[in-house]
Amino acid sequence: MNKFLGNKTAILLFTLPTIVLFTIIVMWPTMQVFYRSMFDWDGLSAGKFIFLDNYKRLFEDRLFYTSLKNGIIFAIMLAVLQIGIGTVLALTISNKKIRGRKFLRVSYFIPVVLSVTVVCQLWLAMYNGEYGLINKIFETLGIPYRQDWLSNGKTAIYAVAAVNAWQNMGYHFALLLAAANSIPEQYLEAAKIDGAEKWKAHWKVTIPLMAETYKFCFVLAITGGLNAFANMQIMTGGGPGTDTYTLTYMMYRSAFRVGEFGYGTTAAAFLVIQCLIVTFAINKLIARDRIVY
């Protein structure tokens, strides 16, 4: 048996392609991000080692703070909207007596399977200052609220984040619904027999039992917000001015538009550290071992 399952040729044949491909395409560039963040580098020449000067420059760059702030706004918007709405929908629909459950579930999830480009183009049309759906609705309701959502520096980042929140809410909904359905009925019934109101029972019983899923949802929403890129690339190009820059967008511009590859990777390295801290903090805050089924 040992000889049978220890067949060296088979092991190499099965394992090596994946290891090699993964190392070259994923791990090597990941290490390069940190290494290159200490270089003054245009992407063509060998570059000059400048140690932490890029980081110093980053912390003095006003654009960095704009990007950081937008990343945080984006992350909070996603966490609050997706997890908040997702929770209400998932808990309500987990009641088996609701009619049209199948239809409702499909409606919430459909935007998730669309490409980000289609979703952004669609929302560009909806936000359009003259003919957009949203302004049309206000017009029909007789509310004089017409405006160009994306060219106003104050609303633009919220408008962009809302698009991402809208598209991926269904994903969080599906995760939360799966978690809610996996909780044994008795727990909720016991709480109800004790006289707890439905939402109180959910708050005290169901939601704590879903802690693992919430942990995942928060990590996903917050790191997703901090990493946001495609939405601004397609919808605003970082504008108006630099009002919708995020760190990933800043990195993209530095490297592919200005040719400062070293400085771009510095922003990326900072982003990786930021995401690791957030992931770690969420895992600490939402404790794992309190939950025993």
Place this chain on the structure above:
Amino acid sequence: MWSKIRKGNPIFKLFLWIYAIISVYPLVWMLFYSLKDNNEIFVTNPFGFPTNLRFENYTSAISQFNVPKYFMNSVFVTVITVVGTIVLAVMFAYSAARLRWRGKTIAQMYIVIGMFVPVQVIMIPLAILVRDFNLTNTYSSLIIPYIAFNISFSSMVFYGFFRTIPNELEESACLDGANIYQTFYKIMLPLVKPSIATMVIFVFLAAWNEYPIALMLISDEALKTLPLGLQFFQGQFTTNWGAMGAAMTIASLPTVLVYILFSEQVEKAMTVGSAVKG
């Protein structure tokens, strides 16, 4: 008291339907305007069903713009990515889960790290790498990274499945004189078929919709996939919203159809990772 709770609160029930409208109506609106002319979209009938179904919008999206080209590129890149990812991941997961060699647990953990690396973050070194291999503006420059990025998650899912299969199966195959390749192909693969189906859907959605890597590595019009090709539509099409809607509808059709047909499978595929990643 009990029955009152069971019935649920009407406010929350109402919210279910309100959010369903918020979620779906924009898509219905898109479908509607893909069949309208500008006058109807802007003035006479912005919200409702088209008064006159203008299928010519679809003809003009197809004939005047590169939609068929983008579509075929997406199909090609997606198919190769799905096949490549599944083949490599199944082989790797089998080897890491069932075969006997030193360091297999470490190898498995090493591959799983990939799930925590966001694509956007390594865009710069990746672009340089692709350039150094002289792959810029080729199909390979998309397919190879797509496979590499999907392999972590896929092999993790397969790994979990292979671990649940009892050892006796391989033992009896060995006694019957089968070699390791036959055992893998004839006995193990059929057992993990359900998870292969799940992962095919997952990788299909990921590859069909992928945008950042395509944006960075492809500038040649002839190689653009749909998500990349449609990104500058707003500028080109401001004069013709109907055709724009038509192109977007065409681009969304494959994933929406797959979702409608296999909705539970898709939700399972998309959420299967949550148990591990948090």
